[in-house]
Amino acid sequence: MARMGLNDSKAGMTGLDKQKINRIILEATKGSRFYNNEMRKEKQATERVTRLKAKLTKITQAQRLAALDELKRMENQLETTRDLSRFIVHVDMDAFYAAIEIRDNPSLADKPMAVGGTGMMLTSNYIARRYGVRAAMPGFIGKRLCPDLVFVKPNSAKYAQASKEVRAILAEYDPNFASVSLDEAYMDLTEYLEGRKCTFPSSHVEFTVPQQDLTEDMLKILNEVAPPTVDGVDSYNNCSSNSSIRKVSFGHTIEDVMREIRFKINRKTKLTASAGIGPNKMLAKICSDWKKPNGQFKVEFTRDKIIEFMRQLPTRKISGIGKVSERLLNEIEISNCKELYDKRDLIYLLFSNVSTKFFLAVAMGIGSNEVSSKNYQRKSISCERTFGEISRLADMLVKCQKLCDNLANHMKKENITGRCLTVKLKTVAFEVKQRSVSLKHHTNSTTEMFNIASEVIRSERLACQPERLRLRLMGIKMSTLKRHESDEKSIQDTLTRYFNKYDENCSQSQSTINEASKSFINIEQHKLDEKSKLDKVTCYFSKYDENSSQLQSTMKEASKNCDNMEKVTCPVCDQFYVYKSDETSWLALLNSHIDTCLQQPETMKPSQSHNDSVGSSKGKGVKRRKLQHNRMQPTTGNKTLHNFWQAKDNTHQ
DNA sequence: ATACATACC
DNA sequence: TACTGGTATGTAT
Secondary structure, X not given: OHHHOOOOXXXXXXXXXXXXXXXXXXXXXXXXXXXXXXXXXXXXXHHHHHHHHHHHXXXXXXXXXXXXXXXXXXXXXXXXXXXXXXXXXXXXXOOHHHHHHHHHOHHHOOOOEEEEOOOOEEEEOHHHHOOOOOOOOOHHHHHHHOOOOEEEOOOHHHHHHHHHHHHHHHHHHXXXXXXXXXXXXEEEOHHHHHHHHHHOOOOOOEEEEEHHXXXXXXXXXXXXXXXXXXXXXXXXXXXXXXOOEEEEEOOXXXXXHHXXXXXXXXXXXXXXXXXXXXXXXXXXXXXXXXXXXXXXXXXXXXXXXXXXXXXXOEHHHOOOOOHHHHHHHXXXXXXXXXXXXXXXXXXXXXXXXXXXXXXXXXXXXXOOOOOOOOOOOOOEEEEEEEEEEEOOHHHHHHHHHXXXXXXHHHHHHHOEEEEEEEEEEEEOOOOEEEEEEEEEEEEOOHHHHHXXXXXXXXXXXXXXXXXXXXXXXXXXXXXXXXXXXXXOOHHHHHHHHHXXXXXXXXXXXXXXXXXXXXXXXXOOOOOXXXXXXXXXXXXXXXXXXOOHXXXXXXXXXXXXXXXXXXXXXXXXXXXXXXXXXXXXXHHHHHHHHHHHHXXXXXXXXXXXXXXXXXXXXXXXXXXXXXXXXXXXXXXXXXXXXXXXXXXXXXXXX
């Protein structure tokens, strides 16, 4: 229940009718598949709480004392990492997408509006927020909360442009600033401030502001705390039309500099930013939320003041403590950071070491002040899509193909390959399944990824038989990444060229679907019993092995442009289709054939007991079989058809 | 190592 | 007409 409610943890949520909002949200969503899934997850979280409480009752006084003893060591260690010497800033654009749309269409300014659609809203303006309309809320609920809500379609190119303008300003102050997203960044202003103080006042800069630019937003920045140095011709309230220039300048304190940055952002983009200033990223982030929108806040840079600041802070305000952690903490009567510290012995006894250290550091106001992303290397890359329900294999393979295509393109652009492939499937009941496969080699080839991903999909479809696998989302992720320098030539280059050439064919293959079933030739009838048919993992498209000697030979073949025959196996009826290797419509043919095949009466499909679909402890018919790696041997006499699992299994045995 | 959950924007 | 997409990391087995 709690998870359906309004998320009011962020700023600007005071004084609205939370009860009414929650009632409307509940009414809008109750009984839906999404809602039911939320209830399932809620139950899961409750189980976790139950386990936690059970653990809690077993804790003895002696254990708590021992814990405090160990915690003292941890605390001392953490204290040595406290660093108050750096000026870390978190800059956060206010209602970024919404603000951009309002800027470009001022008629929206006085209306509740959201960027997004009935499916999902990306952000909303502050008027809409008064109704409880929030980012990451589906639009149709927003519409119920606020019938006058106006939707604006997202225009990401515009947001990227605005973001670029903001980043250019940030870079003037810290060339190593780190973006979190389009609308958020961390900066380390320590060096900049030193320079500015040394050269002040010679570095003193005067800005001229045209009178028409002195908007409320701008005035708020200029009037914050103490008015800035102003050599204006007239006062803010008293502008005449011919004295149209105002001169402003900023001092050399961190707060002055931040006002200057926000001033520049507003002058350049007409958007407002909020900022938080602290000795580390955690504190800076909390502070940027403090005076939102169009405001800034600095926590005092002393240990005592920081601890005092943290004590009153609700745990949910900390980046990293979300809905579930908040709830778990609430169960042991921790809702703010004072309690978090006071009950640290319980934390120690109930949570993992990693979590304990995190919570303790939070309570002490200690965090990382490392901003530069110079050494950043991504750990995974993925692509996922939601769509209308599909359950036919053919439809799934088409989605899979597109995802792999897309992902491969991204990977090639970044010049990376990956060794672990994960397929993500979300059923129409919003259940998420993830299946990952470690490859023997790194790859970024569409076809190679597609081969593996499609096997996983096939296997998952079989695993839930006799029920149909009904999907609303599919995703492909690659991890265990390797970066390739541009000078790393030879094999990799040849490889990539070959893959690229090959991928083109695959993309083309999606274009036409012809009457494929007829073309399907029953070369030989498989005499497999039902069980082995079930367990079989068919690799129906595999031009090359993952073992390089075969790859080399395949590449030679490809360069000769020979017209080898290739073989596709239908996963439903086990018939083969034989085609020429230069034929591009194999996938379309297969898809179409499978369609036909699946529409046949059940006679061909393996049967499976229905019993374990109910009462399994995990429930939801998850009754998945493990992928059976080595069952399907390559058909003798056809060296191009083989099992991709083999390479992997050999390494494990 | 894999699956699943949580969190962030 | 209707609950995202991308990435990182923690928890559990």
